Amino acid sequence: MNENTVKQTLLSAVKPTNIPTIGNYLGAIKNWVKMQNDYDCIFFAVDLHAITAKQEPQKLRERTLYVLASYVACGIDPNKTLIFVQSHVPEHTELAWILTCYSSMGELSRMTQYKDKVQKEGQNKEKENIQAGMFCYPLLMAADILLYQTNLVPVGEDQKQHIEITRDIAERLNNIYGKDLFTVPRALMPKVGARIMSLQNPSVKMSKSDDDPNGTVSLNDSNDEIIRKVKRAVTDSGNEITDDPSKPGVKNLLQIQSAILSKPIYALVQEYAGKQYGQLKSDTAELLVQSIEPIREKTNEILKNTTYLTALLKDGAEKARNRARKTIKRVHERIGFIAFSE
Ligand code: TYM
Numbered sequence: 001m002n003e004n005t006v007k008q009t010l011l012s013a014v015k016p017t018n019i020p021t022i023g024n025y026l027g028a029i030k031n032w033v034k035m036q037n038d039y040d041c042i043f044f045a046v047d048l049h050a051i052t053a054k055q056e057p058q059k060l061r062e063r064t065l066y067v068l069a070s071y072v073a074c075g076i077d078p079n080k081t082l083i084f085v086q087s088h089v090p091e092h093t094e095l096a097w098i099l100t101c102y103s104s105m106g107e108l109s110r111m112t113q114y115k116d117k118v119q120k121e122g123q124n125k126e127k128e129n130i131q132a133g134m135f136c137y138p139l140l141m142a143a144d145i146l147l148y149q150t151n152l153v154p155v156g157e158d159q160k161q162h163i164e165i166t167r168d169i170a171e172r173l174n175n176i177y178g179k180d181l182f183t184v185p186r187a188l189m190p191k192v193g194a195r196i197m198s199l200q201n202p203s204v205k206m207s208k209s210d211d212d213p214n215g216t217v218s219l220n221d222s223n224d225e226i227i228r229k230v231k232r233a234v235t236d237s238g239n240e241i242t243d244d245p246s247k248p249g250v251k252n253l254l255q256i257q258s259a260i261l262s263k264p265i266y267a268l269v270q271e272y273a274g275k276q277y278g279q280l281k282s283d284t285a286e287l288l289v290q291s292i293e294p295i296r297e298k299t300n301e302i303l304k305n306t307t308y309l310t311a312l313l314k315d316g317a318e319k320a321r322n323r324a325r326k327t328i329k330r331v332h333e334r335i336g337f338i339a340f341s342e
Pocket residue numbers: 011012013014015016023024025026027028046049140141144145153154155156157158159193194195196197205206207
């Protein structure tokens with residue numbers, strides 16, 4: 001990229017509801033690392049989103065720090081990239097409220113994440129108890145993105161609908177208040193790793209909040225745990241190693257390898273011709289151990305260094321607030337709020 005070219009802004013986040021998984025790493029964080037030189041990058045931990053589900057206060061604090069420390073351990077460089085905690089920048093909630101006033105109940109009701117929740121809770125006639133925060137979740141996420149005039153949002157497949165609603169809302173406000181109010185963002189999806197599946201149920205995505213710990217590999221799992229979980233991974237009947245959709249368990253292991261090695265799946269399928277599932281599992285486990293062990297160790301080292309972490313948080317919050325204020329100021333002016341003079 002030419003030095004004089006203004007870099008596009010690229011932004012993404014992880015929700016600290018638990019320790020990040022290899023889904024978060026391979027589908028998101030690993031790809032962000034490569035983007036730092038070419039884009040003006042912003043990565044943060046979304047603790048305000050985390051409280052849409054019940055959180056234990058001390059655990060939430062620990063996991064929020066874990067997310068930030070693992071960003072750095074994975075190779076996100078705070079000297080090149082803006083890293084911070086969402087709740088340290090109150091402009092996120094401020095813009096979220098404004099967006100709430102320009103969105104409809106109808107469009108929020110059509111969001112898959114909410115519909116899934118209704119379906120699950122509705123069966124227990126508990127729909128009335130779903131938190132309003134869960135319903136408005138996509139608007140806080142839209143605020144996260146629009147606040148920084150983001151061009152690109154690298155996310156896994158599960159977040160695609162959230163970027164679509166963000167685009168709709170940005171266009172809606174731009175039509176009312178001027179085309180330059182918000183940059184309309186685009187989702188950036190990885191070619192492989194966009195959807196790492198549960199090791200125990202390869203028809204659902206691997207999730208931090210899975211009740212079955214054997215379905216996920218977390219970034220703080222020990223080497224033995226990683227090996228045990230991959231060896232127990234559900235594969236499929238038969239013995240041929242292919243990425244055929246009828247073999248979701250085998251396909252998932254191939255996808256994990258492909259994302260780690262940056263190697264196309266068809267090349268892996270060729271290499272595994274005539275080999276057994278056992279070989280595929282032990283190779284996948286070994287590759288995961290090689291990738292996760294240094295990240296786990298580095299994360300623990302960073303977490304012990306409270307001076308470093310405190311400075312990182314402070315610096316990140318200040319820089320993020322300065323940037324966020326610019327958008328908020330513009331939004332206030334266009335909407336008709338009286339300017340605040342100090
Ligand atoms: P979260 O914390 O669920 O996931 C963080 C990132 O990891 C990706 N991901 C996966 N990718 C592949 N396979 C999987 N099994 C897998 N599980 C998760 C997600 O797609 C995501 O990219 N709402 C968001 C956080 C958020 C955000 C934002 C993201 C809040 N504000 C603004 C981007 C921009 C979430 O819950 O991510």
